[in-house]
Structure formats: C-alpha cells, structure tokens
Amino acid sequence: MNKSNARLGWLFASPYLIYSLIFFLFPLLWATYLAFTNWNLIAPDYEFVGIQNFIQAFFTDTVRAAFFVTYKFLAMFVPIVVAGALFLAVLIHSLPKFKGLFSVAFFLPYLASGVASAIVVNGILSYNSPFNIWLRGTFGLDINWLGSSLLAPLIIALMMAWKFAGYYALLFVAGLESIPKEIYEASAIDGAVGWKRFWHITLPMLYPSFYTVTILAVGLMFGIFTEPYVLTGGGPDLATHTWQLEIYSQAFERLNAGFGTAIAVINSVVTFGSILVFRKILEKWGAKHGWE
Amino acid sequence: MKKFSMRLIMLMVIVSIVASGCQSSSSGGGSGSEDGIVTINFWAAPNPSQQAFWTDMADKYMKENDKVKIEVSPMPESPSSEAGIQSAIAAGNAPTISENISRGFAAQLAASSAIVPLNEIDGYDELIKSREMKETISTWKFSDDNQYVLPIYSNAMLFGWRIDILNELGFDAPPKTYSEVLEVGKKLKEQDSEKFLWARGDLVKPTWWARWFDFFMVYNAASEGNKFVEGSEFTADDKAGIETLEFFKNLRENDLLLTREATDPFETGQAIMSDIGPWTFPYWADKFPEMKMGENFELSMPPVPDGVDPANAKTFADTKGLSIYASASKEQQQAAFDFVKWVYSNAENDMKWFEETNLPPARDDLSTNDTFKAYFDKNPQLVIYAENIPNAVPPIDNEKTVEVQELIGKEALIPVLNGEKEPKAAWSDMKEAINGELK
Missing domain, CATH: 3.40.190.10 (Periplasmic binding protein-like II)
Incomplete structure (x- = not known):
C-alpha cells in the first residue's frame, strides 16, 4: 500500500473514528471513572470511593440475580433462536420463487418496537384473553404465564427469538447461498443425501454463519431491557431481572449513578468473558470441521 | 506516513473533544x-x-x-x-x-x-x-x-365500583369498610366464581411506583393519612399497616383478587372494583362509551378498617x-x-x-x-x-422513596399476597428493612 492510499484510507475512516471516540470511547472512559465515585449525577460534589462500588455489587442480591438470570436467558434464547433462524433460512433457501419477499417478511419483526410487541404479548397472555379462556374452557388449564419463575423468562426468550430469528436467518441464507454446488454433487456421489447431507455437509459448511449468529445472540442477552421492563418489571422473584434493568434502577431510579456504572463495568467484563468462552467453543467446533 | 497518521489521530481527538464539549448554550445555567x-x-x-x-x-x-x-x-x-x-x-x-x-x-x-x-x-x-x-x-x-x-x-385516587353488579348482588352503594367489602366479595363469588373483586396484575410486581395505587391507597385510608416516613424516620402507623395487610390477606384467602394481567377487567365486569384516576374517563369515552356514572359505575374513597370512620378516609x-x-x-x-x-x-x-x-x-x-x-x-x-x-x-418526600417502596412490595405486600408471610411478620420485616435503608 502506498502512502497516498494509506492517507486516503485514514481520511475515509476518520468520520467513523471520530464518531466512535465521541460516542463510545469517551463515555466508556467517563463511565469507568464514575464507577469509582459515589456521584449521583446531580449533586455538585462527590467523592472517590475506590473499589467500594465493585465490592458492594458482589454483595447485592439484585446484581447477583442479574448475573444468573442472563445465563438462564442464554440457555433458553440461543438454542431457540439459532434453531429457528436455521429453519427459516432453509425454508427460504428452498423456495423456488419470491425468496427476497419472504426474507423481508421474516425480517419485519426485527423492526417492531420492543414496547409494542411486549404489549401485544401481554394482551395474548392476559387472564381474559381468548387464548387463556380457551385453555381454561377446553383443558381446564389456568396458567399464570408471567407469574411463574420458569415460564416468564421462557416467554421473554421466545419473544426475543421471534424478533431476531428472521434477522439471523438472513445470515444463514447468505451462508447457504455461498456453499458451492460442487460439494453437494460430490457428496451425493458418496451417498450423502437428505438428512445426512444436511447434517454432515450443510451444517459444517455454515460454520461462519453459526459463528456470527451465536456471538450476536450471546451478546444480545447481556443487553435485554425493554421486554422484561414492560412485561414483568424483573419479577417474579427477580426471575427476569436483567443487567440492564439493574443498571437502570440503580442509576436512574435510585440515583446511584456511581454504583450503577460500576455494575455496567462488571456487565461489560462479564459480557466480554462470556463471548470469549463461546468463541473458543465455536472455534473448536469449527476446527473439528476444517475451519481454521 | 507515521507522522501523518499521528497528526490525523491527534486531529480526530481534538475534533471529538471539541464536538463532545459543544453543548446547548440555552441551558438554565449562566445569567440567561x-x-x-x-x-x-x-x-x-x-x-x-x-x-x-x-x-x-x-x-x-x-x-x-x-x-x-x-x-x-x-x-x-x-x-x-x-x-x-x-x-x-x-x-x-x-x-x-x-x-x-x-x-x-x-x-x-x-x-x-x-x-x-x-x-x-x-x-x-x-x-x-x-x-x-x-x-x-x-x-x-x-x-x-x-x-x-x-x-x-x-x-x-379513588376506587371505582361496578354499581350495576353491586345492585344485582343486593347492594345499593359501594362498601365503605373492610367487612362490607368482604361481604360483597362473598356474594359475588356465590353468584359467579369466575369473577373477582379487584383485578390488578401490578399487585405482585416489584415495581416501586405500583405501591402508590394499591398499598398507599388502602394504607392512607386506614391510617387517616398518617405519614409513612418523616425525614429519615419510619413513622408509619403499625396498627393501620397490619390492618392493611390483613385486608389484602383476606381478599386473597377469599379468592377475590386477580393478580394476573387482564384486559379491561373492570369495564368487562370480570372485576367489580378498580383503582381509578381521572385519566380513565377519556379512555372510556373512546373505548367504552357505555360506562356512565350512576348507571354502571360509582366512585368512592378507599375502604377503611371496621371501627374507623369512613368520613375520615384519606387516599393517595x-x-x-x-x-x-x-x-x-x-x-x-x-x-x-x-x-x-x-x-x-x-x-x-x-x-x-x-x-x-x-x-x-x-x-x-x-x-x-x-x-x-x-x-x-x-x-x-x-x-x-x-x-x-x-x-x-402526596407521595413520600424521602430521597430513598424508590428503595422504601420496593421494600413494601418485597417484604410485605407481595409475600402476604403469595401466602408466604402473615401480615404481622411481614409488617415487622418490612419495618426493619426500611429502618435499615433509611439509616
């Protein structure tokens, strides 16, 4: 690369770099600094409290709940959304016509407002909804969907999966489109057809898409806010209390901005660590199938 | 090349510092x-x-x-x-x-x-x-x-009562005391076990502000407006507080509460009592024009414990x-x-x-x-x-309002409604937790 090309590259990249500096790097540094103070964002004075906020976070039951609840969401959401997105992608890919139209149709839930879809789900699951009246009348089943510690997170995970499956399916469709036909032809000669072909050829060949989708899905679970905020408020018994709900409550309801940012910093470290672990697992799986 | 890159990075840092420092000059601060x-x-x-x-x-x-x-x-x-x-x-x-x-x-x-x-x-x-x-x-x-x-x-904040259903049950006015409320509830269940006295999903939610429209409405009536917290002191009326929780316990035990989300339960007659603010009326005018005061609903102050004069009732x-x-x-x-x-x-x-x-x-x-x-x-x-x-x-004037109201839900109201605590123990746990928070 010659000098003028490099200069041009820097020049073209500079708007995004400036944007990142203003909206990501400075706030990150500022938040890290705040995490070591007891500032509430409105008082004229505040003190440096060292690592006190971080120690307090480890002894706060709501922070501990947020930690475990996120992994519970992960365990529910990631398999559902990956399987759902893959199913949609295969469905779209196998269509003889109108692939684009169906791709867009399945992508639409991604554009829906979280608040609006939470309100719709709330209506569907309400005690006197036609669905629940039918369940009670036909099977005698009276299910407290959002009042159960097991069902409430599952419903939120399903809702999120509905929203993101279409988006992630696009990534899988791109992956499916990029598998060379020759590989299928060669495998057919070796007797790999139908389910065998899907399991031994298609899935391993989709590794790059799996990698992207899984990492995106894992990262997403550390940032859930709207759905539990609207549907459950973090209950019942903190069963849907996420990191973002805790950060919001501490920083903006209790006005403990210093403590809230300390939790946000812990959240970023946990997110980073978790993504790293998932990356390693995925890379091992990839390496097993020839992806280095 | 390195020199150029360094200069460009320095320039970007300066631009971003200047840009992030640019704030609206029309703030409340300054002389104005x-x-x-x-x-x-x-x-x-x-x-x-x-x-x-x-x-x-x-x-x-x-x-x-x-x-x-x-x-x-x-x-x-x-x-x-x-x-x-x-x-x-x-x-x-x-x-x-x-x-x-x-x-x-x-x-x-x-x-x-x-x-x-x-x-x-x-x-x-x-x-x-x-x-x-x-x-x-x-x-x-x-x-x-x-x-x-x-x-x-x-x-x-007032309670709305479905007066048409009350009339069917043989009552000509909303109940004013706890025992009157329970009597209405028992008659309602005899008539239709699928109906509830009060449908409010927020009752068992930990959301701090939800307590304004359930606990404080009933507590303020029971205590005749006693201050819950004064300065940094917990000053709530123990007797009124326990009676309030007893009331909620009795409603639960008689299956009179629907603590699940329900769509327009009051308007559809699924429940016959509801906490109502004036913002409800434009909604009714739009969606439920048939809701007419005196015909199918009446408004009243929250009920009070037996022995307390309903005329002295306060509300939130x-x-x-x-x-x-x-x-x-x-x-x-x-x-x-x-x-x-x-x-x-x-x-x-x-x-x-x-x-x-x-x-x-x-x-x-x-x-x-x-x-x-x-x-x-x-x-x-x-x-x-x-x-x-x-x-x-009006609401508590304490900087720890959020924490206090969360503790009311967590330690008292929600465990009583879930049948996990007796009102007296719940009140005592809540009091201890709030005192610890206010210190």
Whole structure:
C-alpha cells in the first residue's frame, strides 16, 4: 500500500473514528471513572470511593440475580433462536420463487418496537384473553404465564427469538447461498443425501454463519431491557431481572449513578468473558470441521 | 506516513473533544440575561396537551412582559423524564424550571441541592393565596420545612365500583369498610366464581411506583393519612399497616383478587372494583362509551378498617408539580417564578388546564369555585376527585422513596399476597428493612 492510499484510507475512516471516540470511547472512559465515585449525577460534589462500588455489587442480591438470570436467558434464547433462524433460512433457501419477499417478511419483526410487541404479548397472555379462556374452557388449564419463575423468562426468550430469528436467518441464507454446488454433487456421489447431507455437509459448511449468529445472540442477552421492563418489571422473584434493568434502577431510579456504572463495568467484563468462552467453543467446533 | 497518521489521530481527538464539549448554550445555567431580556427554559411534560398549555401561557405572558423570553420545550424522556432531567443536570443543561416533578423525585433533587426552595422566592405567599391552595400545599411541605415543588394537579385516587353488579348482588352503594367489602366479595363469588373483586396484575410486581395505587391507597385510608416516613424516620402507623395487610390477606384467602394481567377487567365486569384516576374517563369515552356514572359505575374513597370512620378516609394523591433549578441564575429563578405566579393568579388558566388535560388543578376551592362549575356540570364524575383533593396524601418526600417502596412490595405486600408471610411478620420485616435503608 502506498502512502497516498494509506492517507486516503485514514481520511475515509476518520468520520467513523471520530464518531466512535465521541460516542463510545469517551463515555466508556467517563463511565469507568464514575464507577469509582459515589456521584449521583446531580449533586455538585462527590467523592472517590475506590473499589467500594465493585465490592458492594458482589454483595447485592439484585446484581447477583442479574448475573444468573442472563445465563438462564442464554440457555433458553440461543438454542431457540439459532434453531429457528436455521429453519427459516432453509425454508427460504428452498423456495423456488419470491425468496427476497419472504426474507423481508421474516425480517419485519426485527423492526417492531420492543414496547409494542411486549404489549401485544401481554394482551395474548392476559387472564381474559381468548387464548387463556380457551385453555381454561377446553383443558381446564389456568396458567399464570408471567407469574411463574420458569415460564416468564421462557416467554421473554421466545419473544426475543421471534424478533431476531428472521434477522439471523438472513445470515444463514447468505451462508447457504455461498456453499458451492460442487460439494453437494460430490457428496451425493458418496451417498450423502437428505438428512445426512444436511447434517454432515450443510451444517459444517455454515460454520461462519453459526459463528456470527451465536456471538450476536450471546451478546444480545447481556443487553435485554425493554421486554422484561414492560412485561414483568424483573419479577417474579427477580426471575427476569436483567443487567440492564439493574443498571437502570440503580442509576436512574435510585440515583446511584456511581454504583450503577460500576455494575455496567462488571456487565461489560462479564459480557466480554462470556463471548470469549463461546468463541473458543465455536472455534473448536469449527476446527473439528476444517475451519481454521 | 507515521507522522501523518499521528497528526490525523491527534486531529480526530481534538475534533471529538471539541464536538463532545459543544453543548446547548440555552441551558438554565449562566445569567440567561442579554440586553435586559431574561431568558428562561421551561420543560413541559412530554405530552402534547401539557406542552400546548404551557406554550400558550408563555406566549400570552411574553406579550405582557417584553423583558422575559420563555422557551417552552418537552422534557427529554431517555428512558424516563426523571432520567432525562438527571442527565441534563449532569451535562450542565438543566432548564430553569420544569413541570412533571413528583414529590419523591423532588426529594432526591433537593437532597443534592439541584432545586431551590420555592418558599424563599419573592411572591410565594401571594401565589399560594391567589391560587387558593393553602390546605392542599400543606401536605406537600418537606421535612426541612421547605416547599420544593408547586403542585399543578392532584388526582385523589379513588376506587371505582361496578354499581350495576353491586345492585344485582343486593347492594345499593359501594362498601365503605373492610367487612362490607368482604361481604360483597362473598356474594359475588356465590353468584359467579369466575369473577373477582379487584383485578390488578401490578399487585405482585416489584415495581416501586405500583405501591402508590394499591398499598398507599388502602394504607392512607386506614391510617387517616398518617405519614409513612418523616425525614429519615419510619413513622408509619403499625396498627393501620397490619390492618392493611390483613385486608389484602383476606381478599386473597377469599379468592377475590386477580393478580394476573387482564384486559379491561373492570369495564368487562370480570372485576367489580378498580383503582381509578381521572385519566380513565377519556379512555372510556373512546373505548367504552357505555360506562356512565350512576348507571354502571360509582366512585368512592378507599375502604377503611371496621371501627374507623369512613368520613375520615384519606387516599393517595397522584400529583406532580413545578420545580425551579438551582443551576439557573437568581434572575432566571425569579423570572420563572413570576411567570408561574402570573399563570396561577387567574383561575381561568387552571380551568383551561383542566379542560385540556383532564387533570384536576391542585386548588382547595376546585369544587366550590364558580369558574369550574360549568365543567363539572358536564363532567360529574370529576366532582368527587375535586372534593377529595384535601384528603389526598402526596407521595413520600424521602430521597430513598424508590428503595422504601420496593421494600413494601418485597417484604410485605407481595409475600402476604403469595401466602408466604402473615401480615404481622411481614409488617415487622418490612419495618426493619426500611429502618435499615433509611439509616
């Protein structure tokens, strides 16, 4: 690369770099600094409290709940959304016509407002909804969907999966489109057809898409806010209390901005660590199938 | 090449520092005065009707006072108006004055010296007198004897009762005491076991503000308005508190509560009692025009324990008001206060507010002043709200309001409703937890 090309590259990249500096790097540094103070964002004075906020976070039951609840969401959401997105992608890919139209149709839930879809789900699951009246009348089943510690997170995970499956399916469709036909032809000669072909050829060949989708899905679970905020408020018994709900409550309801940012910093470290672990697992799986 | 890259990076850092430092120069801070004209920023609640009201008032005031410039804008909601205000103060962009301030949030702001005591501003007594709000504002006094918020409206929260169903059950008026409520409930269950007395999903949610519309409505009635927290002291009435929890326990044991989300349970007759504020009526006019006071619903103050006179019942006041920010200059603070004083010196302006927002102005004379008579004649359901403004207790004025109200739910109300604790033990646990929090 010659000098003028490099200069041009820097020049073209500079708007995004400036944007990142203003909206990501400075706030990150500022938040890290705040995490070591007891500032509430409105008082004229505040003190440096060292690592006190971080120690307090480890002894706060709501922070501990947020930690475990996120992994519970992960365990529910990631398999559902990956399987759902893959199913949609295969469905779209196998269509003889109108692939684009169906791709867009399945992508639409991604554009829906979280608040609006939470309100719709709330209506569907309400005690006197036609669905629940039918369940009670036909099977005698009276299910407290959002009042159960097991069902409430599952419903939120399903809702999120509905929203993101279409988006992630696009990534899988791109992956499916990029598998060379020759590989299928060669495998057919070796007797790999139908389910065998899907399991031994298609899935391993989709590794790059799996990698992207899984990492995106894992990262997403550390940032859930709207759905539990609207549907459950973090209950019942903190069963849907996420990191973002805790950060919001501490920083903006209790006005403990210093403590809230300390939790946000812990959240970023946990997110980073978790993504790293998932990356390693995925890379091992990839390496097993020839992806280095 | 390296030199160029380094220069470019340095340039980007400088540009971004300058850009991030660029803030609106029209903040409440600074002198706000130029060429003898005082500029004040007024943040209105983020809804069109309140914004329209304040914009109209500001325009009229500026016509009469050419030395004041009032810039009315909606307060940011990111994600709540409180968070928006907090961020603005942190960024040095606080307005001069804003509405939509609850008493609990004002306590948090006052504890950090972010708002000023209104009673120390010239003209305060005159305003209270001219707006006829001496009695209403007396319950708003903060523990340091100052007034940080001027209440604009006050919704005395009431219970709505399906009078048509009560009549079918053989009652001709809403019940006033706990035993009367339970009697109604038992008759209701005998008639239709699928129906409930009160359907409220928020009852078992940990959301702190939900306690205003369940626990505090019933507690304020039972305690005749006793203060729950005074300064940093837990001062709640133990007897009334335990009776309140006993009431909830009895409702649960008799299967009279639906603690799940339900769509319009009161309107559809699934439940016959509901906590109702004046904001419900425009919704009904739109979606349930058949809901008519006297025909299928009545309004009443919350029930009281047996042995307590229902005439002394108090309730929760859903109320918000105006605060002036400490970051504004003295000149701006006075100008903002003078504007408010001008608005409230004329009852017609309160009438205009009432018409546009349906929120009852926080005045002692609302139900007796002739200015409002025609409006009440057209909207008889609002009369009882107006009459009970002096009987409505505003929220706790403690900077730990959120923590206190979360503990009410976590330690007392929710465990009692789930059958996990007895009322006495629940009250004692809650008291201990709140005392620990307030220390």
